[in-house]
Amino acid sequence: MSGAKNGMFMVCVELQGKDEILVDSSCRSAMLHYRSSLLHALSTLTFSPMLLFGHAEEKQNVILELFSDFEEDQNHPVTDIYVEIQSRHVELYSASLGIHAHFTGLRxxxxxxxxxxxxxxxxxxxxxxxxxxxxxxxxxxxxxxxxxxxxxxxxxxxxxxxxxxxxxxxxxxxxxxxxxxxxxxxxxxxxxxxxxxxxxxxxxxxxxxx
Incomplete structure (x- = not known):
């Protein structure tokens, strides 16, 4: 699916603590990369053997940063994370959430x-x-x-x-x-x-x- 047909969509996430207390929330916009019909046909023809044997799929990986410089409060630790994709036309295969720590110096x-x-x-x-x-x-x-x-x-x-x-x-x-x-x-x-x-x-x- 190309980005021209689906347009932009929103991805929101909510961080909740104990007793469903909202700790923080964030929303970011995302978009699929545009592919013309000629490019789509050429890529399908080139990777057709791998597509037939299941070694490749017609999908796009979208990496989106939802929080930057987030610091967890020790008094209200995060226990639950809810991710919401606000679009009806985007077909989602799988999603994963990654946490990357940014240390400096000795740490x-x-x-x-x-x-x-x-x-x-x-x-x-x-x-x-x-x-x-x-x-x-x-x-x-x-x-x-x-x-x-x-x-x-x-x-x-x-x-x-x-x-x-x-x-x-x-x-x-x-x-x-x-x-x-x-x-x-x-x-x-x-x-x-x-x-x-x-x-x-x-x-x-x-x-x-x-």
Whole structure:
């Protein structure tokens, strides 16, 4: 059927919620494509084998957008959709209703590429979790050795100051003895620090293996 014989017709749709409450409605005009008698005869002759075996039909597909930028109200969700074609001459074989979501930004990526978005999201989360865990372990074990080293250094400096103020300034042997004693304590503190670092490294290695 050609558009010249049928003319234009209206397609209306109503969106209803619970208790048959009208949420929204829309009407759009549509028209079949015009085909002359010569074009109709040539197309029928060309596709006659497919028409005979049922692989093709003499029909037209009309795509019509009824709503644009429609947002559903959460308080009044749509439960029923009624479609009305206001024409007596249009022969209708079938009709289908499609809903297309228009997303932007991150929602667009998650909707069109869900696997890629999931892979990137999971990888980034694991990276930040491992980074925070490593920093936490470092802050938990490393400052202990640093604090002990600082304590030993401060104690040695305080003892040197006490010997300088309380002792005799001209007694070089006494200063040498105190310096040797402090150096021995510093060596002991260095050894204890090295032992703590070795134990912490062994502990972290055992955790990584487990």
């Amino acid at each position: 667009y990526l998650m909707f069109h590429w869900p696997l890629l978005s999931a892979a990137v999201g999971i990888t980034s989360n694991l990276f930040f979790i491992l980074l925070i865990t490593g920093l936490s372990w470092y802050q938990l074990y490393q400052p202990e050795s640093e604090e002990t080293a600082r304590k030993f250094q401060y104690a040695a400096l305080d003892r040197k100051d006490e010997f300088k103020f309380n002792g005799e300034p001209d007694d070089s042997s006494f200063e040498d003895a105190s310096f040797m004693e402090d150096s021995g304590k510093l060596n002991e503190s260095d050894q204890s620090i090295q032992n703590l670092e070795t134990e912490s490294r062994q502990f972290i290695t055992e955790l990584a293996r487990s």
